[in-house]
Amino acid sequence: MNKSAESIALNLIRRNFNIKNDDNKPLIALAGNPNTGKSTIFNGLTGLRQHTGNWPGKTVNRAEGYYRYKGREFLLIDLPGTYSLLANSTEELIARDFICFARPDITLVVADATNLERNLNLALQVLELSTNTVLVMNLMDEAERKGIKIDVKKLESCLQIPVIPAVARDGKGLEEIKKTCYRIIREGIKFKGIQMSYSREIEEKIAGLIPVLQRNLTFLEDKINWRWLALRLLEGDKTILYSISTYFPVYREAVNIIQKGDVQLDGVN
Amino acid sequence: MLLNELAIEQVAEITAVKARGRQRRRLLDLGFIPGTKIKALRKSPLGEPVAYLVKGTVLALRKEEAELIEIRRLENE
Ligand SMILES: Nc1nc2c(ncn2[C@@H]2O[C@H](COP(=O)(O)OP(=O)(O)OP(=O)(O)O)[C@@H](O)[C@H]2O)c(=O)[nH]1
Ligand SMILES: [Mg+2]
Numbered sequence A: 001m002n003k004s005a006e007s008i009a010l011n012l013i014r015r016n017f018n019i020k021n022d023d024n025k026p027l028i029a030l031a032g033n034p035n036t037g038k039s040t041i042f043n044g045l046t047g048l049r050q051h052t053g054n055w056p057g058k059t060v061n062r063a064e065g066y067y068r069y070k071g072r073e074f075l076l077i078d079l080p081g082t083y084s085l086l087a088n089s090t091e092e093l094i095a096r097d098f099i100c101f102a103r104p105d106i107t108l109v110v111a112d113a114t115n116l117e118r119n120l121n122l123a124l125q126v127l128e129l130s131t132n133t134v135l136v137m138n139l140m141d142e143a144e145r146k147g148i149k150i151d152v153k154k155l156e157s158c159l160q161i162p163v164i165p166a167v168a169r170d171g172k173g174l175e176e177i178k179k180t181c182y183r184i185i186r187e188g189i190k191f192k193g194i195q196m197s198y199s200r201e202i203e204e205k206i207a208g209l210i211p212v213l214q215r216n217l218t219f220l221e222d223k224i225n226w227r228w229l230a231l232r233l234l235e236g237d238k239t240i241l242y243s244i245s246t247y248f249p250v251y252r253e254a255v256n257i258i259q260k261g262d263v264q265l266d267g268v269n
Numbered sequence B: 001m002l003l004n005e006l007a008i009e010q011v012a013e014i015t016a017v018k019a020r021g022r023q024r025r026r027l028l029d030l031g032f033i034p035g036t037k038i039k040a041l042r043k044s045p046l047g048e049p050v051a052y053l054v055k056g057t058v059l060a061l062r063k064e065e066a067e068l069i070e071i072r073r074l075e076n077e
Helices: A003-015 A038-046 A090-102 A116-129 A140-145 A152-159 A174-186 A200-216 A218-223 A226-234 A239-247 A249-259 B021-029
Strands: A027-032 A050-054 A061-069 A072-078 A106-112 A133-138 A163-165 B011-017 B037-043 B050-054 B057-061 B069-074
Touching: A003 A090, A003 A218, A027 A038, A027 A090, A027 A116, A038 A050, A038 A061, A038 A072, A038 A106, A038 A133, A038 A174, A061 A174, A072 A174, A090 A116, A090 A239, A106 A116, A106 A174, A116 A133, A116 A226, A133 A152, A133 A174, A152 A163, A163 A174, A200 A218, A200 A226, A226 A239, A239 A249, B011 B021
Parallel strands: A027 A072, A027 A106, A106 A133, A133 A163
Antiparallel strands: A050 A061, A061 A072, B011 B037, B011 B069, B037 B050, B050 B057
C-alpha cells in the first residue's frame, strides 16, 4: 500500500476508538500503572485543549486533547491505568487494543519512580507490543524523598528507548517530553527496544505459528505485531481474536470458526 | 500455608503460585511473585475480598484467588 492509502486505512481503524484525525497529527498515547501521573501529564501538556467522555461502548473515562510544539500539533490520548496488558479487565482491554490496533505513533509509558519493579513489568509488556515507546519516570520527587536513586542513562541503555525523568505535578519533564516526541516524529526515529526472549520450546512454537497466522490473516500484513499475536494465542488469550474481528470485520467469519463458540469473554464487555 | 489463611496485620513471604495459564500470569502481573513479601491489610465487610500490600501497592483478592498462593509466615517487624 502506498503512504496515503496506508494512512487512510489506519485512520479508519482509529475511528473505532473515536479518533478523528483527518489532518494526520502524530498520535501519542499515555499508558502506565494506575496513579502514576498520566492524567497530570496529559493536563500539563494539553491545558484546556482537551475533551473528555467515555470509550466507545464502555463506561471507562476517556480523555483526548492536543498540544502544539514548534508549530506542530500532537494528538494525545490518556489511556486507563493498568498493571498489565493482558485484557483481564475492560481497562486492560482498552489499553491493549488501543496500542495494538490504533497503533499510536508514540506510547509514553508513565512509571512511578518509587516502584520500579512493578512499573517496569508493564513497560516491558508495552515494549513487546510496540517499540515506539518512551518511558517517563515520574514522581522523581517522591523517589528522592525516599532515598531512591535512579540511573536514567543506565535504564535507557538497558531498555533501548528514551527515559525521561519527571515531576509532573510541578511541570518538570514536560518540556523534555515535548522535545523528545517532536524529534522522534520529525526524524522518524525508531527504537530497538529490549525484547523478551522465551525458552527454546516457546520460541520454536512462536516461529512455527507466525507463518500460519500470516497465511491466514493476510490482510493484517504490517498492521499487527505477529510475534506478539503468536504469544497471546500460545497463552490461550482468545480476547485477541475477538478484537481482530472487531477492528478487521473481514475476519469476523474466520474468527468465529476458530472460536467455535467456546470463547470466554467474561469481564470483557 | 495459603494466603487466605493469613490473618489481618500479619506478614508473609510468597513461596509459590499454584494457578495455571492466564490466571497465573494475571497474579504474577499484579505482583504476587514468589519471594515477595506480603501483608494482609483488611477484610471487606463480607469477609472477602481481602486487601493485601504487595510491592508497594494495595490489591484486593477474592478467596479463590488467595487460595492459589502459598506463603510462609514471617514475624512482624
Ligand atoms: N509528588 C508527586 N505527585 C504527583 C506527581 N505527578 C502526579 N502526582 C500526583 O499523583 C496523583 C495521581 O495522579 P494522576 O495524574 O491522577 O494519575 P493517573 O496515572 O492519571 O491515575 P489513574 O488515571 O487513576 O491511573 C495526583 O494526586 C497527582 O497530583 C509527581 O511528579 N510528584
Ligand atoms: Mg488518570
